[in-house]
Amino acid sequence: xxxxxxxxxxxxxxxxxxxxxxxxxxxxxxxxxxxxxxxxxxxxxxxxxxxxxxxxxxxxxxxxxxxxxxxxxxxxxxxxxxxxxxxxxxxxxxxxxxxxxxxxxxxxxxxxxxxxxxxxxxxxxxxxxxxxxxxxxxxxxxxxxxxxxxxxxxxxxxxxxxxxxxxxxxxxxxxxxxxxxxxxxxxxxxxxxxxxxxxxxxxxxxxxxxxxxxxxxxxxx
Amino acid sequence: xxxxxxxxxxxxxxxxxxxxxxxxxxxxxxxxxxxxxxxxxxxxxxxxxxxxxxxxxxxxxxxxxxxxxxxxxxxxxxxxxxxxxxxxxxxxxxxxxxxxxxxxxxxxxxxxxxxxxxxxxxxxxxxxxxxxxxxxxxxxxxxxxxxxxxxxxxxxxxxxxxxxxxxxxxxxxxxxxxxxxxxxxxxxxxxxxxxxxxxxxxxxxxxxxxxxxxxxxxxxx
DNA sequence: AAGAGTTTGTGAACGCGAGAACAAAACGAG
DNA sequence: CTCGTTTTGTTCTCGCGTTCACAAACTCTT
Ligand SMILES: NC(=O)c1ccc[n+]([C@@H]2O[C@H](COP(=O)([O-])OP(=O)(O)OC[C@H]3O[C@@H](n4cnc5c(N)ncnc54)[C@H](O)[C@@H]3O)[C@@H](O)[C@H]2O)c1
Ligand SMILES: NC(=O)c1ccc[n+]([C@@H]2O[C@H](COP(=O)([O-])OP(=O)(O)OC[C@H]3O[C@@H](n4cnc5c(N)ncnc54)[C@H](O)[C@@H]3O)[C@@H](O)[C@H]2O)c1
Numbered sequence: 486x487x488x489x490x491x492x493x494x495x496x497x498x499x500x501x502x503x504x505x506x507x508x509x510x511x512x513x514x515x516x517x518x519x520x521x522x523x524x525x526x527x528x529x530x531x532x533x534x535x536x537x538x539x540x541x542x543x544x545x546x547x548x549x550x551x552x553x554x555x556x557x558x559x560x561x562x563x564x565x566x567x568x569x570x571x572x573x574x575x576x577x578x579x580x581x582x583x584x585x586x587x588x589x590x591x592x593x594x595x596x597x598x599x600x601x602x603x604x605x606x607x608x609x610x611x612x613x614x615x616x617x618x619x620x621x622x623x624x625x626x627x628x629x630x631x632x633x634x635x636x637x638x639x640x641x642x643x644x645x646x647x648x649x650x651x652x653x654x655x656x657x658x659x660x661x662x663x664x665x666x667x668x669x670x671x672x673x674x675x676x677x678x679x680x681x682x683x684x685x686x687x688x689x690x691x692x693x694x695x696x697x698x699x700x701x702x703x704x705x706x
Numbered sequence: 707x708x709x710x711x712x713x714x715x716x717x718x719x720x721x722x723x724x725x726x727x728x729x730x731x732x733x734x735x736x737x738x739x740x741x742x743x744x745x746x747x748x749x750x751x752x753x754x755x756x757x758x759x760x761x762x763x764x765x766x767x768x769x770x771x772x773x774x775x776x777x778x779x780x781x782x783x784x785x786x787x788x789x790x791x792x793x794x795x796x797x798x799x800x801x802x803x804x805x806x807x808x809x810x811x812x813x814x815x816x817x818x819x820x821x822x823x824x825x826x827x828x829x830x831x832x833x834x835x836x837x838x839x840x841x842x843x844x845x846x847x848x849x850x851x852x853x854x855x856x857x858x859x860x861x862x863x864x865x866x867x868x869x870x871x872x873x874x875x876x877x878x879x880x881x882x883x884x885x886x887x888x889x890x891x892x893x894x895x896x897x898x899x900x901x902x903x904x905x906x907x908x909x910x911x912x913x914x915x916x917x918x919x920x921x922x923x924x925x926x927x
Numbered sequence: 928a929a930g931a932g933t934t935t936g937t938g939a940a941c942g943c944g945a946g947a948a949c950a951a952a953a954c955g956a957g
Numbered sequence: 958c959t960c961g962t963t964t965t966g967t968t969c970t971c972g973c974g975t976t977c978a979c980a981a982a983c984t985c986t987t
Contacts, residue, residue, distance in 0.1 A: 501944060507912040511891065525964065534893035538946055545966055553965040554953040570912050571919030578911070585810040590907070592806045595891060599908045600915070639918050640911065663921060664914040666907075670732065670816060672755035680917050682910045686811070686887075687820045689903045690799070690861065691728040691791050693885040694821070696901050697860050698792030700884060722974060746934065759976055766936055774935040775983035 498569075502543045506566055508533045509540070513563040525556040572600035577636045579662075581653050582645030583608045583616070583623050586668055590644060591619040601640070605632045609649070626656075633660040640664045647671040654681075719790075723764045727787050729754045730761070734784040746777040793821035798857045800883075802874050803866030804829045804837070804844050807889055811865060812840040822861070826853045830870070847874075854881040861885045868892040875902075 498506075512532035516524055526544075530537035544550065544557075550565050551557045567573050580590055583606050590596075591606055606618055609626045616623045624632070632638065641662040643653050650669035657665060658679055667673055667683045675681055719727075733753035737745055747765075751758035765771065765778075771786050772778045788794050801811055804827050811817075812827055827839055830847045837844045845853070853859065862883040864871050871890035878886060879900055888894055888904045896902055 499944070503913055503916050504909070506916070507906075507909040508893070510912075512893075527964085532893070534895070536946065538948090539944090541965065542945085542967080549966070551965055552953065553951070554955095554963045556964070569916070571915040572912060576911075576915050576918070585813045589806040589810040593907065595908045596911075599912065601908075601911055640914055664918050666910055666914060672729070672733075672753070674755070678921070680914055682914060684905055684907065684910060685728075686814065686905065687732075687816045687822075688725070688728040689887055689905060690797075690817075690822055691731075691793060691820065692724055693861055693887060693901055693903060694792040694797050695724050695727070695790070697797070697885050700899070720974070747936095748934085757976070759978090760974090762934095762936065763975085770936070772935055773983065774981070775933045775985095777934070 498546045502546055503570075505533070505535065505539075505543055506570055508535075509543070510563065510566045510570065510572075513559055513566065517559050517563055521559050523556050524559055526551070529557065567600075574600070576601050576640055577604040577638045578602065578640045578642060579605045579607060579629065579632060579638050580642045580644060581607045581626065581629070581657075582643060582649070582669075583613055583618060584644065584646075587644040588618055590642065590668075591621065604636045604638060607632075609645075626653075629656060630660045633657075633662060638662060640666070642666045642668070643673075644668045719767045723767055724791075726754070726756065726760075726764055727791055729756075730764070731784065731787045731791065731793075734780055734787065738780050738784055742780050744777050745780055747772070750778065788821075795821070797822050797861055798825040798859045799823065799861045799863060800826045800828060800850070800853060800859050801863045801865060802828045802847065802850070802878075803864060803870070803890075804834055804839060805865065805867075808865040809839055811863065811889075812842065825857045825859060828853075830866075847877075850877060851881045854878075854883060859883060861887070864888045864890055864894075866890055 509529065512529055516529070516532065526537045526541045530540040533540065547565060547569050550562050564573070578596065578601050580587055580603060583591065587606065587608070591603060596603055603621060605628070606621050606623045607626045607629055608614070608623050611625070613623045614625060639662060641657040641664070643650050643665060645653055647669040650667060650671050651673060654665055654667070654673045654675060658675055663678060664680045665673065665675065667681055670685055670687060673681050730750065733750055737753065747758045747762045751761040754761065768786055768790050771783050799817065799822050801808055801824060804812065808827065808829070812824060817824055824842060826849070827842050827844045828847045828850055829835070829844050832846070834844045835846060860883060862878045862885070864874050864886060866874055868890045871888060871892050872894060875886055875888070875894045875896060879896055884899060885901045886894065886896065888902055891906055891908060894902050
């Protein structure tokens with residue numbers, strides 16, 4: 486908002502770039518694990534499925550971490566991107582709604598391996614509270630505030646039915662959560678300062694269906 | 707590609723608009739179920755979480771389905787959008803990889819209710835083939851070709867580990883599938899004419915983490 | 928029938944992102 | 958030390974998407 490203390494870490498990175506940084510990070514991790522020490526923007530772009538000019542432009546927002554005529558040091562760049570995104574630290578996360586999808590999410594190993602730690606599973610249904618999923622107790626939804634306070638949770642995941650999602654989001658915001666990942670098929674209203682991202686399977690399928698239909702029409706034309 | 711037979715149905719709708727049409731459709735269904743007969747662009751925009759000018763412009767790509775001074779007939783507009791997207795017909799879908807996530811997807815009621823029909827669940831692991839999930843047998847992955855041929859499947863969902871995803875995608879394309887929804891955390895290479903959309907939980911979380919980190923920095927500045 | 932009040936559909940301005948193209952910088956060979 | 962090669966970082970241009978603003982079109986009242 487106001488003038489930052491300058492120093493390092495470039496100011497506003499374009500949103501489109503932010504969305505690609507995790508892809509680059511994953512490609513770098515794969516390269517690193519395969520023993521690659523250095524890579525060119527061309528190599529990395531291919532691994533990430535983007536244009537090399539776009540890749541270089543994206544990286545230039547972070548700083549000059551490459552060497553002309555040589556390329557990028559894989560581990561160094563990997564660290565720089567991880568730091569920029571913020572995944573060098575661990576982010577505590579709560580998941581609300583431990584049904585079909587919630588179970589899958591709780592069992593998802595990608596959380597831990599990418600800098601996120603599931604600190605609690607919450608569900609409104611008392612019959613769920615007996616359960617232990619992926620080594621974590623399912624607890625009553627009303628425990629949310631205490632859990633958020635004790636663990637400093639900033640990120641919440643909603644996997645409840647659509648009808649309950651707005652209520653859950655409201656409670657999350659009240660408790661101080663300021664980033665929400667919403668799997669329920671509904672539009673959430675939240676105050677300014679709270680980020681919401683949605684993952685919507687049926688929207689993705691419908692987009693595919695639209696293009697599929699057009700292909701079919703083109704064929705019969 | 708070549709000149710279409712003109713007739714109705716407007717040509718190329720912008721991709722950004724296509725991605726929002728399913729949101730409008732869902733909002734219209736909700737309105738319709740609550741007994742609303744007519745709505746203004748303002749009403750619908752609010753329900754869909756977008757700007758009303760953007761909504762009107764989006765709808766204008768489909769045609770002129772509103773009445774000035776009045777608004778839109780909810781059921782009529784709902785049908786027009788559904789037809790444009792292609793969800794007035796039923797789309798057969800196969801899901802490959804019936805692990806944690808695959809189970810959740812198979813049990814997801816949103817498929818059927820939105821014009822998609824799961825015709826088969828496939829897994830490479832023989833120990834899974836005993837199983838029946840959501841009333842559907844889990845079958846060997848090698849049955850893919852036969853299933854696609856018999857059911858005219860155009861859309862495939864990948865829920866395998868990342869390491870297997872490219873192989874699965876290749877096989878799908880060979881069998882004639884031309885739209886893929888990929889849940890595995892990997893970049894897929896496919897020939898031109900095949901659409902791929904990805905749903906990537908860890909990318910979404912990392913984007914949230916980035917913004918969360920910036921908020922924290924702003925607070926301490 | 929005419930005027931006041933609504934609300935759509937769209938032309939125009941603007942800003943952001945994608946990609947091409949190139950200058951600057953590093954390296955290695957001779 | 959100099960020149961050619963490689964590859965980055967950046968500038969420039971173009972196209973797409975968003976938003977504003979308003980004329981056109983419709984309803985309702987008097
Ligand atoms: N299953 C999938 O593959 C899938 C895919 C995409 C989207 N979704 C969406 O994700 C959401 C969850 O789907 P699901 O299949 O797991 O549903 P589900 O019914 O199996 O699970 C929902 C869980 O949320 C709990 N819940 C309900 N109200 C709650 C509240 N107010 N507070 C806390 N918990 C509450 C329920 O007790 C239940 O355990 C739905 O909105 C669905 O549309 C699911
Ligand atoms: N679980 C989640 O909530 C979640 C969330 C986001 C993304 N993902 C991604 O979704 C994918 C699946 O996750 P999961 O937790 O269900 O994993 P999982 O290991 O539980 O299930 C994977 C399934 O795929 C099957 N499989 C493996 N190779 C195959 C092949 N070549 N052909 C057909 N089937 C094959 C396995 O037998 C297994 O049943 C992973 O790529 C994961 O990163 C999972």
